[in-house]
Amino acid sequence: MRAFFGFLTTAYIAFGSFAWAQTEDLNTLMQAAQAGEASAQFEMAERLRTGDGVLQNYARAAEWYRAAADQGEARAKNALGVLLISGLGVQADPEAGFALLQQAAETGELRHIFDLAAAYEQGLGTRADMGKAVALFQKAAAGGYTEAQVSLGVIYHSGTAGTVDIPRAIELYEGPAQNGHPRALNNLGLIYARGEGVDQDYPRAAQLFTLAAERGLSEAMKNLGAMYENGFGVEVNEDEAKRLYRLAAQGRAEAGAAPISYLYDPRLQAANPEEAAS
Numbered sequence: 496m497r498a499f500f501g502f503l504t505t506a507y508i509a510f511g512s513f514a515w516a517q518t519e520d521l522n523t524l525m526q527a528a529q530a531g532e533a534s535a536q537f538e539m540a541e542r543l544r545t546g547d548g549v550l551q552n553y554a555r556a557a558e559w560y561r562a563a564a565d566q567g568e569a570r571a572k573n574a575l576g577v578l579l580i581s582g583l584g585v586q587a588d589p590e591a592g593f594a595l596l597q598q599a600a601e602t603g604e605l606r607h608i609f610d611l612a613a614a615y616e617q618g619l620g621t622r623a624d625m626g627k628a629v630a631l632f633q634k635a636a637a638g639g640y641t642e643a644q645v646s647l648g649v650i651y652h653s654g655t656a657g658t659v660d661i662p663r664a665i666e667l668y669e670g671p672a673q674n675g676h677p678r679a680l681n682n683l684g685l686i687y688a689r690g691e692g693v694d695q696d697y698p699r700a701a702q703l704f705t706l707a708a709e710r711g712l713s714e715a716m717k718n719l720g721a722m723y724e725n726g727f728g729v730e731v732n733e734d735e736a737k738r739l740y741r742l743a744a745q746g747r748a749e750a751g752a753a754p755i756s757y758l759y760d761p762r763l764q765a766a767n768p769e770e771a772a773s
Contacts, residue, residue, distance in 0.1 A: 521548055540556045555584075573600075664686070684718060
């Protein structure tokens with residue numbers, strides 16, 4: 496019998512999605528970018544980064560981000576900062592990337608505040624500082640930024656800032672979960688599976704893991720696989736468990752994440768060691 500439930504403990508810096516006119520003629524856009532329009536330079540960089548209508552090219556994207564950033568375009572500063580931290584298309588320079596994230600966050604844009612918080616949390620380009628990370632996550636969360644709400648929930652759930660506060664974590668997860676946020680669904684599922692501050696409810700946990708897995712979250716697939724393997728809230732189905740484990744491993748590999756480690760969660764192990772080994 497395996498019982499190994501895990502949750503995502505770290506916020507992540509990623510590119511935001513901005514709404515742009517996708518019908519914009521590429522030649523017209525290029526002409527505007529070459530003429531020095533910062534917004535056009537930023538959009539050109541976005542298209543090159545994502546491969547939207549052009550061949551994906553991180554190096555060229557970085558060049559256009561830099562051109563727009565040099566004109567004070569905050570979105571370009573934030574995006575270039577992410578590239579410098581990750582080393583995508585440019586020589587990695589985390590310190591310079593962090594400085595750009597700071598400049599972008601000064602505009603008050605919630606997405607930029609969130610990215611700066613994640614950098615402080617993970618120590619990307621700066622010394623890790625959970626106090627500053629929490630303060631920034633709180634600011635973005637108070638403004639309604641969903642990712643910040645979930646990441647702050649993780650901090651209270653895991654106690655990484657020094658204090659475990661399950662009721663507060665639940666409060667932060669619930670809104671995003673109702674809107675289908677995968678991490679929020681998965682982590683609420685963990686709370687019910689473990690009985691953390693609530694009555695243990697395996698059926699509810701399985702439902703939440705299913706919703707998160709349907710949205711492509713590998714960690715939720717792994718957790719749901721554990722439910723099917725052990726018969727927690729669902730009928731035992733080893734074939735389904737194996738299928739979910741394969742999908743989870745595939746998803747993590749494609750994302751460049753570490754292989755899944757199938758570890759027992761001591762809060763869910765059977766009391767009798769012989770029974771746990773059967």
